Amino acid sequence: MLGEIYIKYEYWIAAFQLVFAMFGMGATLTIADFKDVIREPRAVSFGIAIQLILVPLIALFFIRFSNVSAGVAIGIAVIAAIPGGTTSNIFTHLARGNVPLSISITGLTTLACLISTPLILGLLITEYMPGDFAMPTGQIVNDIALTLLLPLAMGMIILRYVPGYARSISNWSIRASLFGILLIVVGSASAGRLDIGAFGEQNFLLVCAFVIILSISSWAASRLLRFSLSDSTAIEMEIIVRNVNLGVLIKATMFPAIAGNAHNVGDMVLFTLLLYGGLQLVFAAIVITLRRRRSSGIL
Numbered sequence: 001m002l003g004e005i006y007i008k009y010e011y012w013i014a015a016f017q018l019v020f021a022m023f024g025m026g027a028t029l030t031i032a033d034f035k036d037v038i039r040e041p042r043a044v045s046f047g048i049a050i051q052l053i054l055v056p057l058i059a060l061f062f063i064r065f066s067n068v069s070a071g072v073a074i075g076i077a078v079i080a081a082i083p084g085g086t087t088s089n090i091f092t093h094l095a096r097g098n099v100p101l102s103i104s105i106t107g108l109t110t111l112a113c114l115i116s117t118p119l120i121l122g123l124l125i126t127e128y129m130p131g132d133f134a135m136p137t138g139q140i141v142n143d144i145a146l147t148l149l150l151p152l153a154m155g156m157i158i159l160r161y162v163p164g165y166a167r168s169i170s171n172w173s174i175r176a177s178l179f180g181i182l183l184i185v186v187g188s189a190s191a192g193r194l195d196i197g198a199f200g201e202q203n204f205l206l207v208c209a210f211v212i213i214l215s216i217s218s219w220a221a222s223r224l225l226r227f228s229l230s231d232s233t234a235i236e237m238e239i240i241v242r243n244v245n246l247g248v249l250i251k252a253t254m255f256p257a258i259a260g261n262a263h264n265v266g267d268m269v270l271f272t273l274l275l276y277g278g279l280q281l282v283f284a285a286i287v288i289t290l291r292r293r294r295s296s297g298i299l
Contacts (some may be wrong), residue, residue: 006184010252011256016176017181017183018246020176020180020250022151023152024169024172025152026155027167027169027173031156046225047104047105051239052108059077062209066209070265071265071267071268074125075272079244079272081117081121083117083241084105084197085245088102091241091288095237098230100127100230101231102238105234110148110152112242113148114144118137120126121250124157138270155169159215184248203272204275210276211283215239222235233291240283241279244277248274266290
């Protein structure tokens with residue numbers, strides 16, 4: 001029963017989760033949080049360039065030269081096409097990184113994804129789609145505008161005009177978002193969409209390898225560009241922690257769940273996204289631990 005309900009309302013559950021996540025984030029942001037765009041243009045510019053250029057190139061290289069199935073390839077492409085996640089700012093704070101820089105990169109790449117996400121997807125996954133498949137570019141743009149940018153702006157308006165309620169609204173919105181994630185995981189599992197055996201050990205290891213390559217590449221790029229440890233931490237978190245919530249919504253738009261059609265390409269895409277979502281938390285925790293130890297003089 002639960003699996004059937006999830007299949008019927010998968011898109012709306014994903015939209016519900018993303019709207020509340022972005023609304024909650026918006027209720028913590030002001031225009032002043034983006035002052036780093038002017039104060040530190042080099043770090044912001046390179047952080048965005050790494051996000052929008054380097055990450056898709058890594059995904060392209062990975063897809064072309066590793067033996068990934070179509071579903072995993074599309075999942076990796078979606079991960080590369082989406083902006084940094086809403087929790088990257090929190091993780092940057094915990095790792096003692098440059099939080100204003102992290103907020104600036106998150107906000108600007110979120111705005112840019114209105115154009116960059118459909119473009120990157122079109123470049124990376126065309127060969128893995130059926131011949132009659134048409135990229136739902138218009139729908140993806142609408143999804144980003146209505147479930148990402150609009151609630152973010154509404155949250156910022158709440159903070160601007162009723163600041164006394166903003167923190168409480170943000171907290172409850174984040175809780176609603178977490179409930180949405182729970183619905184996605186439980187609903188997908190109940191519908192037979194999260195089958196580890198069907199996903200396969202090789203695909204599991206390939207997704208792990210992709211996370212590792214992203215982590216190493218973001219660290220190397222920051223060092224090569226000689227950013228401070230604080231700036232490097234912010235940029236690395238932006239690269240590692242992706243907005244998987246948006247990825248799930250895009251998956252639901254491109255590959256709607258269909259009853260009785262388990263273990264299809266769409267399921268592989270969803271599993272790839274959720275697996276990456278779990279792995280990025282592990283790698284973020286590693287970065288937090290290492291940076292806190294280094295700033296304390298332990299390393």
